[in-house]
Amino acid sequence: MFRAGKLQLQELTPRRIALVKPSALGDIANSLPVLTALRRRFPDAHITWIVNRGLEPLLRGHPDLDETLPFDRQRFRRGFFRASLGFTTFLRRLRLQRFDLAVDLQGLLRTGLMSLATGAARRVGMSCAREGARWFYTDVVPVPDPENTHAVERTWTVARALGCQDDKVFRLPVDELASAWALEQLHGRPRPWLAVGVGARWLTKRWPPQHFAELLRRVQARFGGTAIFIGAAEEAPLAEATAAQIAGPALNLAGRTTLPQLAALLAQADVMLSNDTGPLHLAVALGRPVVAPYTCTQVKQNGPFGQAGRAVETAVWCRGSYLKKCSRMECMSELTPDRLWPVLLEVLEAWQRQSLSA
Secondary structure, three states, X not given: OOOOOOOOHHHOOOOEEEEEOOOOHHHHHXXXXXXXXXXXXXXXXXXXXXXXXXXXXXXXXXXXOOEEEEEOHHHHHOOHHHHHHHHHHHHHHHHHOOOOEEEEOOXXXXXXXXXXXXXXXXXXXXXXXXXXXXXXXOEEEOOOOHHHOOHHHHHHHHHHHOOOOOOOOOOOOOOHHHHHHHHHHHOOOOXXXXXXXXXXXXXXXXXXXXXXXXXXXXXXXXXXXXXEEOOOHHHHHHHHHHHOOOOOOEEEOOOOOOHHHHHHHHHHOOEEEEOOOHXXXXXXXXXXXXXXXXXXXXXXXXXXXXOHHHEEEOOOOOOOOOOOOOOOOHHHHHOOHHHHHHHHHHHHHHHHXXXXXX
């Protein structure tokens, strides 16, 4: 670890901390333990999370945060001049906050520049940062073997370097109004409540709707329950296609929830069945059991933290390639519902035993 100034990182007593992790949903969920660890390590510090505006409602009101500073990513889609002007204006806002410690958990050029713009005397990032972001740090924390290290553990190296000793705690409060809305949506619907995420931005992450439907038919034949489809608006047709293949109760809320409402729904779910997407990791952060097919991504790097045994990987030759597009897609036929059924069955049997004893 590079040492800057007279004090080592463990000796710092910052007054104002900038936590730089703008996106994405799953990455923010996986970074929550660092936030809570920083609050416990520096109870009197003012902590601000720099986050994409669209994701900011998830963190709003978090008890370990003093402030969120939204970054408008949409400006980058409005032409070079407007994007440059917007980013420059945002960097000036950062400077006015007078941070003395910046912690970059994203590790990209954009976030490296944000860290520099804070004007903080100490700017900390990871050795696995990309796009030249390391040039903007005063302290680079080594991440040994990042390709074989889970995302949560990678960011935790920074917390440890700053002297945090506590266990990893996922803390994510659920908005009261959103919680009331979720309970209203679920009222009267038979349990177990299965949150289902059939979509994904990457085509190579999208397990086929017929596979999801096959599992849901088995679940409802044995346990009953309601399939509650969640996801972005563009994933609603996939949800509809899946729901059309099951005979039991279903509720399609894909594209119909705010981010706080999504969190509230997941907090009530008895289990989540989903591709490797942000909502999956959000469910993990909320303490819900999950079951997931893994095709192009790797469980060891991006699996559901603490629930690796409930993520089932394909066994094809190109597994875990992280390709966003593929002309072969052999993984989709190889990773059958039969492979996931024993895992899902175990989770639901545990739910059933708990329900009977309650």
